[in-house]
Amino acid sequence: MAGIKLSAVKKIYPGAAEPAVKGVDLDIQDGEFVVLVGPSGCGKSTLLRMIAGLETVSDGEIAIGDKVVNQMEPAERDIAMVFQNYALYPHMSVRQNMSYGLKNRKMPKAEIARRIDEAAAVLEITPYLDRKPRALSGGQRQRVAMGRAIVRDPAAFLFDEPLSNLDAKLRLHMRGEIKQLHQRLKTTSVYVTHDQLEAMTLADRLVVLNHGRIEQVGRPLDLYRRPASTFVAGFLGAPAMNLIEAEVSGGALMLAGTALARGLQAEAGRVTAGIRPEALRLRPAPGGNFRLDYVEELGGSRIVHGHIGAQRIIAQTDLAQELSAEMHAELPLEELHLFHATEGHRLSMGVSQPAAADPQLVGA
Amino acid sequence: MVENRPFLTFLAHAVLILGVAFVALPVWIAFVASTHDQSTFLSGSMPMWPGDNIWETYGTILGTGAPVPGAPPLTLMLKNSLVMALIITVGKIAISILSAFAIVYFRFPGRVLIFCLIFVTLMLPVEVRIMPTFKVVADLGMLNSYAGLSIPLIASATATFLFRQFFLTIPEELVEAARIDGAGPMKFFRDMVLPLSQTNIAALFVILFIYGWNQYLWPMLITTDEKFYTVVMGIKRMSDVADSDPQWNFVMGSAMLAMLPPVLVVIFMQRLFVKGLVEQEK
Amino acid sequence: MQTKRTTFRSWWLPYLLVAPQLAITLVFFIWPAGQAVYQSFLREDPFGLSTTWVGLRNYIRLFDSAEYLASFETTVIFTVCTATLSMGLSLLLAVAVDRMIRTASVYTTLVVWPYAVAPAIAGILWWFMFNPSFGILTYVLEMVGYDWNHRLNGEDAMTLVVLASAWKQISYNFLFFVAGLQSIPMSLREAAAIDGAGPVKRFFTVVFPLLSPTTFFLLVVNINYTMFDTFSTIDASTAGGPGQATTILVYKVYEDGVKGLNLGSSAAQSVILMSIVIALTFIQFRFIERRVQY
Numbered sequence: 001m002a003g004i005k006l007s008a009v010k011k012i013y014p015g016a017a018e019p020a021v022k023g024v025d026l027d028i029q030d031g032e033f034v035v036l037v038g039p040s041g042c043g044k045s046t047l048l049r050m051i052a053g054l055e056t057v058s059d060g061e062i063a064i065g066d067k068v069v070n071q072m073e074p075a076e077r078d079i080a081m082v083f084q085n086y087a088l089y090p091h092m093s094v095r096q097n098m099s100y101g102l103k104n105r106k107m108p109k110a111e112i113a114r115r116i117d118e119a120a121a122v123l124e125i126t127p128y129l130d131r132k133p134r135a136l137s138g139g140q141r142q143r144v145a146m147g148r149a150i151v152r153d154p155a156a157f158l159f160d161e162p163l164s165n166l167d168a169k170l171r172l173h174m175r176g177e178i179k180q181l182h183q184r185l186k187t188t189s190v191y192v193t194h195d196q197l198e199a200m201t202l203a204d205r206l207v208v209l210n211h212g213r214i215e216q217v218g219r220p221l222d223l224y225r226r227p228a229s230t231f232v233a234g235f236l237g238a239p240a241m242n243l244i245e246a247e248v249s250g251g252a253l254m255l256a257g258t259a260l261a262r263g264l265q266a267e268a269g270r271v272t273a274g275i276r277p278e279a280l281r282l283r284p285a286p287g288g289n290f291r292l293d294y295v296e297e298l299g300g301s302r303i304v305h306g307h308i309g310a311q312r313i314i315a316q317t318d319l320a321q322e323l324s325a326e327m328h329a330e331l332p333l334e335e336l337h338l339f340h341a342t343e344g345h346r347l348s349m350g351v352s353q354p355a356a357a358d359p360q361l362v363g364a
Numbered sequence: 365m366v367e368n369r370p371f372l373t374f375l376a377h378a379v380l381i382l383g384v385a386f387v388a389l390p391v392w393i394a395f396v397a398s399t400h401d402q403s404t405f406l407s408g409s410m411p412m413w414p415g416d417n418i419w420e421t422y423g424t425i426l427g428t429g430a431p432v433p434g435a436p437p438l439t440l441m442l443k444n445s446l447v448m449a450l451i452i453t454v455g456k457i458a459i460s461i462l463s464a465f466a467i468v469y470f471r472f473p474g475r476v477l478i479f480c481l482i483f484v485t486l487m488l489p490v491e492v493r494i495m496p497t498f499k500v501v502a503d504l505g506m507l508n509s510y511a512g513l514s515i516p517l518i519a520s521a522t523a524t525f526l527f528r529q530f531f532l533t534i535p536e537e538l539v540e541a542a543r544i545d546g547a548g549p550m551k552f553f554r555d556m557v558l559p560l561s562q563t564n565i566a567a568l569f570v571i572l573f574i575y576g577w578n579q580y581l582w583p584m585l586i587t588t589d590e591k592f593y594t595v596v597m598g599i600k601r602m603s604d605v606a607d608s609d610p611q612w613n614f615v616m617g618s619a620m621l622a623m624l625p626p627v628l629v630v631i632f633m634q635r636l637f638v639k640g641l642v643e644q645e646k
Numbered sequence: 647m648q649t650k651r652t653t654f655r656s657w658w659l660p661y662l663l664v665a666p667q668l669a670i671t672l673v674f675f676i677w678p679a680g681q682a683v684y685q686s687f688l689r690e691d692p693f694g695l696s697t698t699w700v701g702l703r704n705y706i707r708l709f710d711s712a713e714y715l716a717s718f719e720t721t722v723i724f725t726v727c728t729a730t731l732s733m734g735l736s737l738l739l740a741v742a743v744d745r746m747i748r749t750a751s752v753y754t755t756l757v758v759w760p761y762a763v764a765p766a767i768a769g770i771l772w773w774f775m776f777n778p779s780f781g782i783l784t785y786v787l788e789m790v791g792y793d794w795n796h797r798l799n800g801e802d803a804m805t806l807v808v809l810a811s812a813w814k815q816i817s818y819n820f821l822f823f824v825a826g827l828q829s830i831p832m833s834l835r836e837a838a839a840i841d842g843a844g845p846v847k848r849f850f851t852v853v854f855p856l857l858s859p860t861t862f863f864l865l866v867v868n869i870n871y872t873m874f875d876t877f878s879t880i881d882a883s884t885a886g887g888p889g890q891a892t893t894i895l896v897y898k899v900y901e902d903g904v905k906g907l908n909l910g911s912s913a914a915q916s917v918i919l920m921s922i923v924i925a926l927t928f929i930q931f932r933f934i935e936r937r938v939q940y
């Protein structure tokens with residue numbers, strides 16, 4: 001096992017107008033589960049594939065453990081990778097698929113058999129060991145792909161959207177299994193996904209990428225609570241954070257002539273205000289600032305669509321919440337996020353934000 | 365079928381039966397001719413049904429050899445054809461799959477130029493460059509040899525294209541997974557590319573075997589020694605002589621035997637044959 | 647040109663892998679073709695003792711020669727007749743097989759096997775059936791009052807090589823037509839049937855137009871086939887005769903070069919043929935590219 005260190009890593013594809021990865025620094029600790037998340041095309045796979053050795057590094061340095069691996073073949077880097085389409089060898093049985101990498105490393109037969117049996121038992125694929133991949137379901141193939149990585153007992157696992165080809169229910173299930181597997185094996189893992197929920201739930205540490213740059217790094221809840229930019233704010237959480245153009249004047253957040261929050265110590269001027277849908281407090285009030293448009297029932301809660309002035313706003317409420325066509329909307333100051341109106345970065349408000357207890361530290 | 369029209373179905377059967385008869389007629393006549401003896405033809409009429417000379421004709425051809433001047437025993441020619449066809453087939457497949465592998469799985473200077481050079485061979489059939497090619501083979505001392513019969517025909521643009529096309533359909537991640545699993549290029553070729561290409565190789569084998577077996581102009585040009593005659597060109601030599609002194613039963617018997625191997629290949633490997641032909645698109 | 651996104655790294659291995667193919671291509675294809683072009687500008691005396699540079703004179707002489715122009719005409723007639731006959735018969739058979747459900751594969755097998763017959767043997771078989779003294783077809787023709795003799799009558803000889811060449815090519819065309827017919831969605835024919843089109847009308851208004859990519863592809867392939875591959879069929883039956891009646895361009899290259907040892911002229915003819923093949927290949931690939939975009 002080993003940590004992974006990226007220093008100013010760049011990737012320029014030949015003939016591309018813009019670098020796909022524009023200088024990434026990242027220090028991944030031994031045993032850590034790091035998730036790279038971001039919209040499609042932001043460079044997640046490119047970064048992962050450079051760590052794997054499947055793409056050359058245009059500039060910068062990648063080290064696994066204490067070895068710089070820039071010039072090493074993928075096989076020499078002591079990593080294992082799980083692909084979105086699994087990349088199982090179609091003409092080989094499950095057992096042969098899992099043993100191929102070990103045989104190439106001249107591992108003794110008995111040791112190979114032991115590792116395969118062990119991994120197969122963990123992944124519950126023992127009954128299928130002699131089948132060809134084409135005779136397996138999507139979920140089973142996914143497990144075999146994981147098994148092929150596990151038997152290698154590598155310094156690091158690399159995952160490139162491993163769950164994207166599964167249906168929603170199976171995806172949820174496998175997500176839990178990957179988490180458990182990591183808790184058991186404690187192997188350094190780098191996991192790429194575009195699904196923010198998957199990212200939030202799996203990551204020890206989350207890396208949000210945007211246009212080939214790191215937008216923010218941190219523990220999932222920290223990122224959720226203190227997004228560093230409108231990009232991160234809008235990307236994490238569902239339904240997404242309301243990002244509305246507003247104005248700070250006289251210590252109040254003004255929107256369409258009404259004060260949404262008071263007592264801010266921020267510079268007066270135009271800002272982008274970030275409001276989590278679940279943070280908005282609503283109460284029925286004739287002539288209130290919030291006009292209700294329609295409601296979506298989620299069962300355990302409901303999503304209320306409406307607008308304040310010309311701005312569309314989404315609120316998430318519990319079922320006890322009374323609704324009416326006109327309501328008054330208000331926001332506790334500590335739930336408000338302010339961002340620079342044009343640059344998008346986070347503005348400090350001079351209000352101390354109480355750091356919430358970290359459930360991961362408590363739980364672990 | 366869109367709707368049921370008994371008359372059209374009947375008509376279709378009639379067309380097909382006539383078509384099958386037209387296709388079979390020349391071979392049937394050849395077979396019938398091989399079962400009669402010499403005197404039948406001298407009498408100036410050609411029977412429609414087999415005679416009783418069949419064992420004698422084929423026994424002679426395959427045993428002591430037909431007493432036809434101008435050609436060596438048929439068994440020798442069949443053997444030469446087989447050797448030539450197999451060298452051509454295996455050679456074409458081998459060099460095509462290797463060059464397609466290089467072109468798809470490597471990036472190297474001159475790659476496009478080499479691909480174009482291979483492509484150009486499509487436009488240069490033997491028939492249009494007979495004399496200079498003959499001279500090259502003669503200068504290399506390859507006349508009257510198996511090497512001369514086969515090697516100049518071994519370059520193949522179509523087989524290279526077919527393999528290239530197939531390799532491009534193999535998922536990218538497969539080579540990546542294999543590299544992470546520690547496979548170098550030749551190991552990947554042996555463990556992944558070859559087994560995955562099995563069907564394509566078999567289909568090409570059928571097409572190329574027929575191509576090799578049926579060569580005519582090339583063996584005629586470069587063999588003057590009867591020891592290296594192939595059966596397709598040999599029959600022509602036999603029938604040339606037969607023109608003045610007809611031994612039709614032996615000529616047609618030999619033609620039947622010359623057709624047999626490739627026809628059997630087509631009939632028994634029809635699925636592979638159709639796949640090879642249609643995917644090769646020429 | 648496309649490669650895999652991850653490629654292997656080696657500066658020598660790819661060259662080693664293409665070396666055999668490249669060597670054979672250069673030695674037996676490119677070099678001889680270059681020689682043919684070079685020789686087409688030379689004239690060699692009959693004893694091969696001296697050669698002189700004659701520029702384009704070999705070409706000019708060719709296009710002044712009635713014999714060569716006649717060979718051009720023969721080639722066109724031969725190509726048109728063979729391609730039309732073979733493609734027409736194949737299409738008819740393919741349409742008939744397309745109606746069959748259970749018997750289709752049996753009929754297919756029975757129609758495709760001549761693909762395996764060597765063109766030279768096809769020539770010999772038809773030549774035998776038309777043998778002037780005892781050929782079965784000669785006999786039939788005699789009964790209807792036609793006196794067949796391909797050794798003396800040029801038109802008879804042409805008919806003979808057209809039949810032999812078309813016969814040999816039926817199986818190939820048939821397979822492609824069947825594949826083409828199968829790729830036409832049944833729903834289109836059903837829609838036409840619902841619109842009240844009978845089987846014949848449906849064929850000409852729906853099926854045949856949709857088959858045109860296949861037809862065009864086969865046309866190019868058949869032209870290629872009749873111009874070059876039929877060399878063996880002709881050599882094994884009429885040997886270009888009687889006179890020059892069945893001497894197509896390819897056959898003339900062979901006669902003037904191998905038999906007549908007129909190297910300059912033969913080389914010039916080769917170069918002309920090469921340009922024809924290049925044009926055909928170009929058309930074929932343009933067309934295949936277009937078809938890929940569909």
Ligand SMILES: Nc1ncnc2c1ncn2[C@@H]1O[C@H](COP(=O)(O)OP(=O)(O)O)[C@@H](O)[C@H]1O
Nearest residue numbers: 013016020039040041042043044045046047651
């Ligand atoms: N092989 C390649 N050649 C050129 N450009 C590429 C290649 N692979 C990816 N790109 C480009 O690099 C950018 C990042 O791609 P990728 O890392 O695959 O994004 P992600 O995995 O985040 O969706 C995209 O703009 C993509 O078009």
Ligand SMILES: [Mg+2]
Nearest residue numbers: 044045046161
């Ligand atoms: Mg990706």
